[in-house]
Amino acid sequence: MAKYIFVTGGVVSSLGKGITASSIGLLLKSRGFRVSLQKFDPYINVDPGTMNPYQHGEVFVTQDGAETDLDLGHYERFIDENLSRHNNHTTGQIYESVLEKERKGLFLGGTVQVVPHITNEIKQRITKLASKESLDVVICEIGGTVGDIEGQPFLEAIRQLRLDLGPGNVLYVHVTLVPYIATSGEFKTKPTQHSVRELRAAGIQPDIIIARSTERMPRAAREKISLFCSVEKEAVIDAPDVESIYEIPLIFHEQELDRLVIAKLGLAENPAELSAWRDYVERERNRRESIRIALVGKYTGLKDAYKSVIEALNHAAVAEGMRLDLVWVESSDYDEDKFEGFKDIDGILVPGGFGIRGIEGKIRVVRYARENRIPYLGLCVGLQVAVIEFARNVCGLEDANSTEFNKKTPHPVIDLMPEQKNIYRKGGTMRLGSYPCILKPETRTREYYGKEVVFERHRHRYEVNPAYLERLQDAGLVISGSSPDGLLAEIVELPDHPFFVASQFHPEFLSRPLRPHPLFANFISKAHEYAARSGLADSPSK
Numbered sequence: 368m369a370k371y372i373f374v375t376g377g378v379v380s381s382l383g384k385g386i387t388a389s390s391i392g393l394l395l396k397s398r399g400f401r402v403s404l405q406k407f408d409p410y411i412n413v414d415p416g417t418m419n420p421y422q423h424g425e426v427f428v429t430q431d432g433a434e435t436d437l438d439l440g441h442y443e444r445f446i447d448e449n450l451s452r453h454n455n456h457t458t459g460q461i462y463e464s465v466l467e468k469e470r471k472g473l474f475l476g477g478t479v480q481v482v483p484h485i486t487n488e489i490k491q492r493i494t495k496l497a498s499k500e501s502l503d504v505v506i507c508e509i510g511g512t513v514g515d516i517e518g519q520p521f522l523e524a525i526r527q528l529r530l531d532l533g534p535g536n537v538l539y540v541h542v543t544l545v546p547y548i549a550t551s552g553e554f555k556t557k558p559t560q561h562s563v564r565e566l567r568a569a570g571i572q573p574d575i576i577i578a579r580s581t582e583r584m585p586r587a588a589r590e591k592i593s594l595f596c597s598v599e600k601e602a603v604i605d606a607p608d609v610e611s612i613y614e615i616p617l618i619f620h621e622q623e624l625d626r627l628v629i630a631k632l633g634l635a636e637n638p639a640e641l642s643a644w645r646d647y648v649e650r651e652r653n654r655r656e657s658i659r660i661a662l663v664g665k666y667t668g669l670k671d672a673y674k675s676v677i678e679a680l681n682h683a684a685v686a687e688g689m690r691l692d693l694v695w696v697e698s699s700d701y702d703e704d705k706f707e708g709f710k711d712i713d714g715i716l717v718p719g720g721f722g723i724r725g726i727e728g729k730i731r732v733v734r735y736a737r738e739n740r741i742p743y744l745g746l747c748v749g750l751q752v753a754v755i756e757f758a759r760n761v762c763g764l765e766d767a768n769s770t771e772f773n774k775k776t777p778h779p780v781i782d783l784m785p786e787q788k789n790i791y792r793k794g795g796t797m798r799l800g801s802y803p804c805i806l807k808p809e810t811r812t813r814e815y816y817g818k819e820v821v822f823e824r825h826r827h828r829y830e831v832n833p834a835y836l837e838r839l840q841d842a843g844l845v846i847s848g849s850s851p852d853g854l855l856a857e858i859v860e861l862p863d864h865p866f867f868v869a870s871q872f873h874p875e876f877l878s879r880p881l882r883p884h885p886l887f888a889n890f891i892s893k894a895h896e897y898a899a900r901s902g903l904a905d906s907p908s909k
């Protein structure tokens with residue numbers, strides 16, 4: 368039978384519960400256990416697919432095409448496993464399935480209530496994952512903060528599970544904030560005490576407290592938390608701010624968090640194998656030179672909106688021994704041709720995006736990258752703008768566009784596929800998840816991947832219009848990867864450019880710290896070469 372670790376959060380949100388859960392996952396996996404992670408989001412949306420990036424950050428797409436919370440991206444990057452729709456659940460989905468059962472009459476005339484019907488549905492989703500995948504440990508993160516109205520059914524469900532499964536099989540980990548007051552030099556434990564009191568009011572006594580703070584806490588603060596929250600001293604774990612999230616598992620390991628977890632759950636004392644991870648963190652720390660990459664998007668500065676893209680760039684930069692100096696470029700600023708800001712840029716990336724705002728700016732930026740031979744990587748809409756630019760300025764197709772941005776364009780080089788045309792519901796109706804892509808021999812793309820068939824994850828409605836493929840190719844655009852039937856252009860490149868590659872899919876979802884994605888790795892290494900050539904690199908970072 369699987370063991371369960373429930374991770375809740377207290378005091379404020381954004382404490383890094385997802386990273387905490389991922390780090391525990393990594394540590395247990397490093398000791399040879401089969402582990403998976405699960406996230407429960409208390410909001411009522413069915414999934415984050417329809418939510419604004421300002422509210423929710425990136426939508427992470429799983430292999431099976433679920434649009435999920437960005438924490439699933441951390442889970443995959445830390446435990447290096449592909450997750451699925453069974454790893455993310457929302458209040459919306461839970462009510463949807465309970466209501467469907469009610470309409471089918473499955474509750475036999477009973478009154479349908481939060482307890483037990485909603486809580487049973489939650490419990491069933493928690494335990495189903497382990498039975499499906501024969502796991503040793505399931506780490507289950509409850510979104511939101513303890514005390515939120517929306518979170519109550521989830522706390523009630525995980526409280527009941529300790530009764531259902533037995534105390535030795537369930538562990539509660541609470542992540543809280545311990546503010547440091549610089550003027551008095553004190554770590555304040557009161558918010559943590561209140562948060563634990565709130566958790567106890569829901570019937571849950573935490574076994575482990577992860578205390579988030581800006582600095583390392585003195586022993587006295589940890590002892591105080593231990594005493595007031597009734598948690599053993601060694602179970603109060605210090606989680607200071609760090610430069611890189613990938614250091615956190617090591618910080619936890621140093622404090623023997625993994626040993627504590629396996630002791631409490633009665634798991635075998637296998638040794639931890641963390642050498643590859645340690646190497647990565649070491650390499651990450653020792654980077655000196657930096658490389659400047661422009662990220663051209665609509666949500667400048669909003670790191671969460673491009674989480675996986677930034678992580679993928681970082682993994683590739685670490686492999687190249689470079690620090691990533693990310694320059695945010697607001698695409699709508701480039702509606703006028705002013706490129707002074709691009710002078711010392713080593714590579715340009717246009718990530719995914721929806722809607723017309725900033726599109727003409729992106730098209731101008733692509734033209735600048737193509738004509739000035741600056742390494743360019745386009746992702747999803749980044750491919751679409753590259754094709755539009757090429758059609759307009761190389762093929763001479765005036766006003767070529769995507770029908771997403773101009774329905775009346777004379778040259779719809781990007782268009783909806785017939786199967787997308789009659790879809791009116793917004794949620795979950797895009798081309799989603801993993802599809803095969805056949806790479807053309809003797810292309811750079813094929814060389815980068817080193818194999819013929821690759822599987823990559825998609826999230827879009829529009830495609831390169833097959834009616835224009837011939838004209839684009841005749842003018843020199845190489846379709847270096849396509850769908851098995853040859854109809855859909857999945858990846859394009861320009862052969863006479865140092866690096867100009869754009870994909871219809873999202874390679875960022877497959878990048879892992881120890882396995883940077885080949886497209887990102889080659890983009891960064893070409894950007895490095897470009898920097899060396901233009902003599903602008905090698906500025907040692909302070």
Ligand code: GLN
Pocket residue numbers: 718719720721722746747748749771826827828829830
């Ligand atoms: N808006 C484009 C489409 O739907 C691209 C989407 C994306 O970049 N993820 O096809």
